[in-house]
Amino acid sequence: MTARTLPQVVFIDGVRIPFQRSNTGYRELTSFDLARLAMRALLEKTDFPPQQIDWVLMGTVIQNVRTPNVARDAALAAGIPRRVPAATLTLACISANKAVTVGMDLIRTGQARVVLAGGTESLTDVPIRFRKRFRQKLVEAQKYRGVADYLTFFKGLRPSDLLPEIPQVAEFTTGRTMGEDCEMLASRIGVSRREQDEYALRSHRNAARAVQEGLLKEEVIPVQVPPDYRRIEFDNGPRADTTLEKLARLKPAFVKPHGTLTAGNSSFLTDGAAVTLIMAEDTARRMGLQPKAYLRDYVYTAQDPDDELLLGPAYATPELLDKTGLALSDIDVFEFHEAFAAQILANLKLLASDTFAREKLGRDKAVGEIPMEKFNTLGGSLSLGHPFGATGARLVTTAVNRLIREDGQWALVAACAAGAMGNAILIERYG
Numbered sequence: 001m002t003a004r005t006l007p008q009v010v011f012i013d014g015v016r017i018p019f020q021r022s023n024t025g026y027r028e029l030t031s032f033d034l035a036r037l038a039m040r041a042l043l044e045k046t047d048f049p050p051q052q053i054d055w056v057l058m059g060t061v062i063q064n065v066r067t068p069n070v071a072r073d074a075a076l077a078a079g080i081p082r083r084v085p086a087a088t089l090t091l092a093c094i095s096a097n098k099a100v101t102v103g104m105d106l107i108r109t110g111q112a113r114v115v116l117a118g119g120t121e122s123l124t125d126v127p128i129r130f131r132k133r134f135r136q137k138l139v140e141a142q143k144y145r146g147v148a149d150y151l152t153f154f155k156g157l158r159p160s161d162l163l164p165e166i167p168q169v170a171e172f173t174t175g176r177t178m179g180e181d182c183e184m185l186a187s188r189i190g191v192s193r194r195e196q197d198e199y200a201l202r203s204h205r206n207a208a209r210a211v212q213e214g215l216l217k218e219e220v221i222p223v224q225v226p227p228d229y230r231r232i233e234f235d236n237g238p239r240a241d242t243t244l245e246k247l248a249r250l251k252p253a254f255v256k257p258h259g260t261l262t263a264g265n266s267s268f269l270t271d272g273a274a275v276t277l278i279m280a281e282d283t284a285r286r287m288g289l290q291p292k293a294y295l296r297d298y299v300y301t302a303q304d305p306d307d308e309l310l311l312g313p314a315y316a317t318p319e320l321l322d323k324t325g326l327a328l329s330d331i332d333v334f335e336f337h338e339a340f341a342a343q344i345l346a347n348l349k350l351l352a353s354d355t356f357a358r359e360k361l362g363r364d365k366a367v368g369e370i371p372m373e374k375f376n377t378l379g380g381s382l383s384l385g386h387p388f389g390a391t392g393a394r395l396v397t398t399a400v401n402r403l404i405r406e407d408g409q410w411a412l413v414a415a416c417a418a419g420a421m422g423n424a425i426l427i428e429r430y431g
Contacts, residue, residue, distance in 0.1 A: 008281040009104045010291035010430060014118075014397030015042045015221045016274035019235045019385035022123040026271040028227060031060055031389075032067045035074035035120035038273035041221035042116070043078065046277060050079055052287070054112035056086035057103050058275075059095025059119030060389035062126050062167065063088075070120060080116070092417035093337060094300075094312075095119050096274065096392030097425065101298045103278050113283045118275030121387035126167050133161045171418060173305045178339065178418065179254030179261050181309045186260055186342035188307075189349055193260040196341035197247040200265040200382050203338060207379025208240035215378055215405070219397045237268065237385040265341040270385030274393035293400045293411075294428040297324050301422040310343040312422020313414035314350040315360075318367045320412070320424040328368035332408025333427075335399040337391055337415035338380035347416075377402070391415065396425060403429040 017037050020026050026034060035058055043050055058071035067073045072086035080086075091098040096119030103115035129135065137153060144150055170177045186196070210216050211234055222233040242264070252259030253266060284291050301315040308315075313336055321327060328351075338344050348370060350356040357363035378398060381391060392415060399411035411427040 006108045007110065009107045009278055009295045010281045010284050011293040011295055011396070011400050011427070012048075012277040012279060012284060012289055012291055013042065013046050014274065014276035014393060014400065015045055015219055016390065016394050016397065017041060017223045017272060018220055018232050019237060019270050019272035019387060020232065021236055021385065022269040022271050024236060025225060025232045026122065027124050029122065029225065029271070030064050030067070030125045031062075031120045031122040031273070032064065032070050032074050032077070033226070034122060034271060034273035035070055036077045037223045038118065038120065038275045039074055039078035039080070039116065041223065042275045042277060045221060048277060050084075051081050053080055053084050053114050053116050055103065055106055055115045056080060056084060057089060057099040057115060057117045058086070058389070059089050059091065059097070059099045059392065060121055061090060061092060061095055062121065062123060062388065063090070064122070064125060065127055074120070075116075090389075092419055092421060093339065093386070093388050094392055094415050094417040094421060094423040095389040097395075097413070097415060097423045098392075100276060100278065100295070100392060100396055101423075101425065104295050104298070107278065107280050114277070114279040116275055116277055118273065118393035119387070119389035119391070120273035121389040122271045123269040123387065124271050128167075129165045131161050131163060131165055133157060171305055171309065173419075177254060178309065179266060182340045182342050183255045183259050183261055184307070185310055185346050189346040191260075191342045191345045191349070195345055196260055196265040197244055199341040199345055200247060201242060201244055203341070203376065203380050203382040204239050204242050206377055207235070207238035207383035210378035211235070211238060218401050219394075235384050237270065238379060238383045261340055261342060265382070267339055267381040267386040270387045272385060272387035272390050274390040274397065276393050276396060291430040292404060293430050296426045296428050298423065298425045299323060303420040303422070305420040309418070309420045310339060310416045311347060311350065312416030312420070313347040313424065314356070316422035316424035317351060317412065317414050318361055318363070320426055321367070324426055326410065326426070328370065331410050331412045332374060333399050333402045333406065333411035334370055334375045335395045335402070335411065335413045336376060336380070337386070337395060338376065338382040339386070339416060341382060343416065392423070396427065399427055403427065
């Protein structure tokens with residue numbers, strides 16, 4: 001199959017359930033429940049026949065041990081036929097991005113015509129393990145045959161072996177938390193506490209305005225939450241009442257007492273799910289569907305985890321622009337993942353830096369400065385929330401809807417991820 005005959009991939013629609021701060025609205029649910037709710041919401045909104053789906057792909061990061069392939073389990077529960085294969089993908093904070101781009105490739109290579117792609121995450125329902133020595137004892141105990149064997153169970157165990165292991169958001173290769181790495185980045189690039197708080201305030205104000213003006217109603221679908229079926233309609237992350245003064249009073253969260261990252265200018269633990277419906281253009285035409293956008297191209301990058309952990313957008317953006325022959329000035333809509341205000345500001349500064357361009361990108365001059373009137377205008381992960389495995393599907397859906405609302409042609413989605421990974425996706429408005 002030549003490049004000329006590759007099927008065009010179109011975006012039909014995307015939805016998400018309202019994102020909730022962990023241990024709040026979805027505290028009784030698992031990532032399976034959240035994925036099922038999002039899939040059902042998409043199928044009901046689009047009235048799309050589930051028997052026409054060829055693949056289900058879902059990103060997730062913190063896996064529930066009972067549903068290791070949460071994509072498959074949720075698809076079955078959502079009413080998608082048993083014959084439809086499903087896979088769960090893990091690529092840190094760009095897991096849903098990977099689900100979408102794998103779906104694009106399946107369609108382009110003729111292995112699928114219709115793909116449901118997205119992600120799900122419950123950071124309330126995290127797996128808490130016993131420590132390794134105690135786990136080993138439990139495995140050994142399966143071979144016990146009598147009372148005497150069980151009486152030896154605690155032999156060799158220390159009291160500390162009985163303490164639980166709680167997962168940390170830390171880099172395996174460096175041992176540092178992402179917040180600690182971001183503090184180092186902010187210091188190196190020169191991102192002040194004031195700049196971070198101002199950006200966080202912007203994110204919350206933009207999100208609050210988007211909710212007030214109904215700009216997210218196209219993608220955020222209210223859900224009835226079991227067991228009591230309470231109705232949740234909105235994200236509960238945006239803080240319309242926050243001010244610079246309130247943000248300035250918050251203490252450092254990662255490097256104490258002199259750090260600049262706080263709970264107010266960092267993304268918070270979030271539960272949620274988001275899904276998209278993508279397909280081959282000729283399939284959409286045959287079914288009488290009106291696509292919203294083309295999913296044109298994408299790139300993934302990998303940097304040095306030791307000092308470039310959060311710089312995915314600064315590397316992926318120019319690589320994608322070069323690959324597609326576009327300039328930064330051609331892009332009408334930017335949707336970047338906001339892990340931390342410092343991370344976003346550092347990436348924006350590096351994209352506008354001649355020195356970074358020469359030393360790291362092999363360019364003569366900077367990629368360019370992104371106009372803030374085009375950038376994350378409806379809020380972002382700092383305010384809307386960041387369910388690790390789902391954020392990429394939110395970014396793509398929001399970018400598409402903004403393109404239509406703002407009468408633009410090109411949108412660029414970009415994100416960083418643990419392991420010093422990056423992704424960028426290019427989207428073109430349909431028609």
